[in-house]
Amino acid sequence: MKFTRRDVIRTTAGVAAGALGSRFVGSPALAQEGLKYNPEDGAKLRLLRWSPFVQGDEDQWLANTKRFTEATGVEVRVDKESWEDIRPKAAVAANVGSGPDLMFVWFDDPHQYPDKLHDVTELGEYLGSKYGGWYDGPKQYATREGKFLGLPLATIGNAIVYRESWVKEAGFAEFPKDTAGFLELCKALQAKGHPAGFTHGHGVGDGNNYAHWLLWSHGGQMVDESGKVAINSPETLKAIDYAQQLYKTFIPGTESWLDVNNNRAFLAGEVSVIANGISAYNTAKINKDKDPKLDEIAKDIRTTNLPIGPVGKSVELFQVTTAVIFDYTPYPNAAKAYLQFMFEDPQMTDWITSSAGYCCQTLKAFDNNPVWKADPNNAAYAKASATLRPNGYAGPLGYASAATMADYVLVDMFAKAVTGQATPQEAMEEAEKRANRYYRV
Numbered sequence: 001m002k003f004t005r006r007d008v009i010r011t012t013a014g015v016a017a018g019a020l021g022s023r024f025v026g027s028p029a030l031a032q033e034g035l036k037y038n039p040e041d042g043a044k045l046r047l048l049r050w051s052p053f054v055q056g057d058e059d060q061w062l063a064n065t066k067r068f069t070e071a072t073g074v075e076v077r078v079d080k081e082s083w084e085d086i087r088p089k090a091a092v093a094a095n096v097g098s099g100p101d102l103m104f105v106w107f108d109d110p111h112q113y114p115d116k117l118h119d120v121t122e123l124g125e126y127l128g129s130k131y132g133g134w135y136d137g138p139k140q141y142a143t144r145e146g147k148f149l150g151l152p153l154a155t156i157g158n159a160i161v162y163r164e165s166w167v168k169e170a171g172f173a174e175f176p177k178d179t180a181g182f183l184e185l186c187k188a189l190q191a192k193g194h195p196a197g198f199t200h201g202h203g204v205g206d207g208n209n210y211a212h213w214l215l216w217s218h219g220g221q222m223v224d225e226s227g228k229v230a231i232n233s234p235e236t237l238k239a240i241d242y243a244q245q246l247y248k249t250f251i252p253g254t255e256s257w258l259d260v261n262n263n264r265a266f267l268a269g270e271v272s273v274i275a276n277g278i279s280a281y282n283t284a285k286i287n288k289d290k291d292p293k294l295d296e297i298a299k300d301i302r303t304t305n306l307p308i309g310p311v312g313k314s315v316e317l318f319q320v321t322t323a324v325i326f327d328y329t330p331y332p333n334a335a336k337a338y339l340q341f342m343f344e345d346p347q348m349t350d351w352i353t354s355s356a357g358y359c360c361q362t363l364k365a366f367d368n369n370p371v372w373k374a375d376p377n378n379a380a381y382a383k384a385s386a387t388l389r390p391n392g393y394a395g396p397l398g399y400a401s402a403a404t405m406a407d408y409v410l411v412d413m414f415a416k417a418v419t420g421q422a423t424p425q426e427a428m429e430e431a432e433k434r435a436n437r438y439y440r441v
Contacts, residue, residue: 035126039334045076048100050086053279060354064347074334083204083259087406093326101329104321106204107391108141108402110149117149118325118332124148127343132364135385140397142322150324151339154359155388157381158209158318161280162273164302166194175304179217182307186249189272195251197271200415202408203259205319210275211411212317214239217309222410222435227395229435232428240417240424247418255415275306278357281377303380318388360384400438409434
């Protein structure tokens with residue numbers, strides 16, 4: 001079966017919602033409890049979000065939006081763009097002063113144009129107080145100087161997705177928990193004709209998640225606590241050396257992969273191990289009746305967290321998305337009413353459930369959603385919001401950290417070194433120069 005992008009992302013809301021749709025926070029859909037935004041007369045909203053990799057996410061978001069319109073009379077148009085197009089479109093809208101009223105943006109993007117975003121501190125504090133508090137990592141991406149630039153919507157977890165039978169065929173009874181064992185596994189898998197595949201291209205999620213894990217697991221960091229660029233280090237060289245060894249076990253072409261490519265390669269049986277959200281597994285499950293090969297793959301898939309490196313602890317980026325309101329909107333009250341409605345139970349409960357393990361809650365009160373225990377493969381994604389390390393580590397989040405990531409400085413460093421376009425030292429020094437353009441040291 002040949003997969004289009006739409007095929008790869010598709011799963012159903014009905015399966016997850018039907019099996020798991022319990023509402024556990026207990027607030028009625030329109031509960032305000034002292035906070036109420038009255039939409040402006042004639043208000044109409046446009047939301048631009050990223051294209052879903054799990055169809056249940058989009059289906060439930062649209063269903064919840066319909067509930068909002070029925071309750072308030074405010075029409076909301078929901079458009080979507082590819083993951084890679086979200087960042088530049090958000091920057092253009094913010095700086096030009098026109099476009100969608102609301103948008104789902106990535107990582108620390110709100111810090112690139114904080115003065116262009118509507119202050120939602122009142123709403124952020126209300127939701128945090130009502131629903132057990134925000135997880136610190138997502139909150140850092142959405143706040144600046146004590147103010148909410150947006151609302152942390154979800155963390156899209158990233159984990160190892162692998163074929164259990166092939167790992168055993170390679171001589172491993174269980175998946176290695178450290179980077180040394182992981183490298184040996186990948187060598188053995190390649191020898192058996194089952195190469196690994198990790199994104200060295202400009203994948204907003206997969207490329208950044210992999211590159212940051214490589215760096216952090218070996219003790220490297222882009223900047224120090226003061227925000228001084230610190231990428232030129234022995235630890236970085238160790239991370240590059242490890243990446244070079246892993247790359248030799250990969251299927252050809254990963255340096256050009258975007259976020260959809262590893263899904264496709266894995267579901268086509270071309271690779272044995274990838275780092276991905278739960279979407280690859282869900283796609284195989286949902287489409288197993290259409291293709292016997294997908295049924296076989298679905299039964300063979302297992303997930304686990306990325307191996308621990310020399311630093312001795314789990315250090316993973318994960319992908320955070322924040323819902324922002326642009327300050328140019330003529331309908332700020334309607335926009336805040338919409339976000340409040342979507343974050344309240346039961347809307348948020350239903351959305352997390354229907355996302356089938358793909359979108360991890362940022363508010364602690366939603367931790368007990370039964371979706372996390374509905375399938376053993378979901379467990380690796382359940383704590384993404386609680387355990388993530390923010391992009392700007394170890395320095396502060398801000399324009400520089402956001403711009404450095406948006407320019408794929410770290411991703412390009414590894415890609416150039418592993419493909420031989422530059423020596424490890426040259427790739428590291430180039431990354432240092434590029435990062436210093438933003439940190440202006």
